[in-house]
Amino acid sequence: MTDASKSPKPVDEPADDPRAVLQVERRDLTQLIPTDRPRVQSMRGFDPEYTDIVDYIVRCTHRIWDERDVGLIYTHYTHNCVVYGNLFTMYDRETLVRETISRLVELPDRRGMATSVIWRGNDVDGFYTSHMTHGVGRHTEFNQWGKPTGRPFVTRTIVDCMILENKIYREWVVRDNMALLIQLGIEPHAYAETWARAKLERGEAVPEIAESGRLLGQYPPQSEADVSIAHTPSEEQMLRWLHHIYTMRMFGKINEIYAPNCQWHGPLMRELSGRAAVLQQTMRLVAMIPDCEYVVQHICSNQSEEGGEKIAVRWTMEGHHFGYGSLGAPTGHKVSVMGFSHYHVVDGQIIDEWTVYDEFSMLVQLKMAAMQQAAA
Structure with missing residues (x-):
């Protein structure tokens, strides 16, 4: 893990060419986290081993989750990072460290295999990545779902990250938890009641939803799409x-x-x-x-x-x-x-x-x- 008190050695920054950045689908892990590949994208402020933004997101995820170097979170997330999920929101790095350790212990043989990374941005304005993985493993430990069943599972997860100078400062996570429960033989409605009761006891509120913005009064929906967030x-x-x-x-x-x-x-x-x-x-x-x-x-x-x-x-x-x-x-x-x-x-x-x-x-x-x- 990089010592935060030391400046990384300077790296010659190449001119940006999106065509040179790695793509995931056709490559094995050893090609996605190479040891001898030159840097092909300007990565100001990133650790020297990262050759482009796809290498960064795949490699650091692999190191944290598969190699168990959870402490890399300290050098790859800001202290005040915000992580949004459908069942939670985390507002600091230490909570992320704690939750990562818990999940690794719960599913110790799970492996998350990158299947796609779609990105945009640069090292001045920041990068945005959308990273899809397939998680494959077995239920082998006592955990929040109860005693081990030994059952295998395959689930899909997508994580979107905003990144600047080697650190993720905002993240959105969606895991298909329903798929996991069904494959483990856990009745979803009963388990959802357990979760709901615990969340209410912690003082969490039912989500507030305002009037739908799809319609304006009694008028039909707008016939034209808002394309202001598009780039191409x-x-x-x-x-x-x-x-x-x-x-x-x-x-x-x-x-x-x-x-x-x-x-x-x-x-x-x-x-x-x-x-x-x-x-x-x-x-x-x-x-x-x-x-x-x-x-x-x-x-x-x-x-x-x-x-x-x-x-x-x-x-x-x-x-x-x-x-x-x-x-x-x-x-x-x-x-x-x-x-x-x-x-x-x-x-x-x-x-x-x-x-x-x-x-x-x-x-x-x-x-x-x-x-x-x-x-x-």
């Missing part, structure tokens, strides 16, 4: 597509936007193919929260060496549980969900979508609201 024409197009589907509820657009042989990789580790599957899964989420407002909070993209572009979107949905679905019968309670989607766009159509949101966090919110209502 392809990102603008993606925002328009998402606006048509989620805000205008024009689900039939999926038949134009997605390729006939598209692949969809979603929560609960669902692996589906074809436009009909995408249409059903998209409507399935909206049907549970039929008055939801869908808001894109961040978008970035990279040209893909596989062809086309990879586009990462961080989004939120807020509304009321008015519809049937995996959360049970409608309760009318408020619910909010943060999610991430990675899209692969080729020749003007989406050929792959990876979407992560956590149905368990939604279930906990509903249980909290029910308990609070009963207590009142």
Whole structure:
């Protein structure tokens, strides 16, 4: 670990060329964290071993989580970093250290394998990364889920980070906890009640949700998407597509936007193919929260060496549980969900979508609201 009291040795900074930055999909770990690769991107303030921003996020994650060098958090996060999740928010580095140790002890043989990193930025203004991993392991230790079952699991996680001079100062995390519970044989509704009761006892409140911004009074939704956060024409197009589907509820657009042989990789580790599957899964989420407002909070993209572009979107949905679905019968309670989607766009159509949101966090919110209502 780098001694914070010492200045790192100077590194000759190359001119930035996004095409030289590593891409994850086709490479083994040894290629993603090389020992003899020259620096290919200007990385002012970063430790000398990092050759570009993808190397940085993959390598430091591997060192902290797989090599167990948890203390690297002190040199890779600011003291006042904020980490947002669907079930928690952490406001300091020491809490992150403590929670990382706990999770490593709970699932000691879990390995998080990078499957995609989409990024933008530079070493002056800061970098933004959207990092998708597949976690593979077995339930071998006593932990918050009870006694070991020995069952294997595979889950998907996406983490978005804001980084400047070797330190992450803001982070968003979504893990598919519902997929983990089901694979371990744990009944989600009962476990959600346990979580909800504990959160209320700690004084945590049910999320507050204002009136939906999707509609203005009795007027229909805005016909045009807000593309002000886009950086490229392809990102603008993606925002328009998402606006048509989620805000205008024009689900039939999926038949134009997605390729006939598209692949969809979603929560609960669902692996589906074809436009009909995408249409059903998209409507399935909206049907549970039929008055939801869908808001894109961040978008970035990279040209893909596989062809086309990879586009990462961080989004939120807020509304009321008015519809049937995996959360049970409608309760009318408020619910909010943060999610991430990675899209692969080729020749003007989406050929792959990876979407992560956590149905368990939604279930906990509903249980909290029910308990609070009963207590009142």
